[in-house]
Amino acid sequence: MKHRDIRKGAVAVGITALVLPLTVVLGGAAPAQAASCSMSTGPYQKQVEKFLGRPVDGKQSAADCKATRAFQSKHGITPTIGYAGSVTWGVMSLMNQQKAAGKTPNKAGKCPTNKGRIACVDLTRQLSWIQDGKKLVYGPVPIRSGRKGYATRTGLKKVYWRDLHHVSSLYNVAMPYSQFFDGGQAFHSVNLSMWNPPGSHGCVNMTSTTAKKYWSLLKKGDEVYVYGRKPGT
Known part of the structure; x- marks a missing residue:
């Protein structure tokens, strides 16, 4: 899926997936x-x-x-x-x-510890956290990633664009605290439960509290590592 920044006319893909009734799509x-x-x-x-x-x-x-x-x-x-x-x-x-992840979400060592500050996204457990080397900086927190057919892409990426007040023109849905890291896929807040099925259109959804914290801790150029597979995809 694609979305455009209303104010900048930029094209981006991976808007929040909201496959519930229209009232939910619009944040109600x-x-x-x-x-x-x-x-x-x-x-x-x-x-x-x-x-x-x-x-x-x-x-x-x-x-x-x-x-x-x-x-x-x-x-x-x-x-x-x-x-x-x-x-x-x-x-x-x-x-x-x-x-069960507790305060050791990277116990298995799947997210790189040799990259300095990095945002880790575990699709299998639908968790994200920020670490610096082996030190846990923030999290882990539940997230809501892409549903079947719109998977959040895995691999090592970088935050390439940040837009505090991003709006998708496709659904006219606000995407506050957007931090894009892969072809339009971004961290951003949504007014939904993080366990609301089936998932997004590729973005990594967060609560407002989490998205604000990620905004304060990350900057353009910081790395993001996405791994695993969301249940049901």
Whole structure:
């Protein structure tokens, strides 16, 4: 996908992927779901119950459904019917992996430690952090990368353009704190849960707090290393 900077007329690709209803595309909340609460037992019932701190019996209850629906609503998982399906458990499983990373996200040494300050992006765990050599500078923080067909490209890159108030003319969507590092793919903030499926159109989405921090810590020419593969792509 391509987007143009309204003020500069520059062409860039990799705008935020928002494949939800238009209100979400424009940064609003997803419309309320009219569907009733599912009383069917999902294939990941026990895992979902354990994650939510519910009694783990593998049987759907009204309370289980209510707790699952609240989780789905918070993170933009549709349909919001409280069913313990693969998408809901996939998000929860990813959260568990991110929690396990703790303060040693580069324990496996996959992000280079000989480049000085570098922003690391682990697509598999949907995590990013900034390190300087082996020292962790900031993070790790959850991110939202490209969905299937619009993957965030892997490899060693550099921040080549920063635009604090970037706007995509394709969707007329603001992309605050944009830091472009590969053919239009950029770090930038979005008004969405970082676990909102299925993902972006290639950009690395961040919360406003994270995007602001990355803006303060990175500069043009700083390196970015992207590796791994987003689940489901």
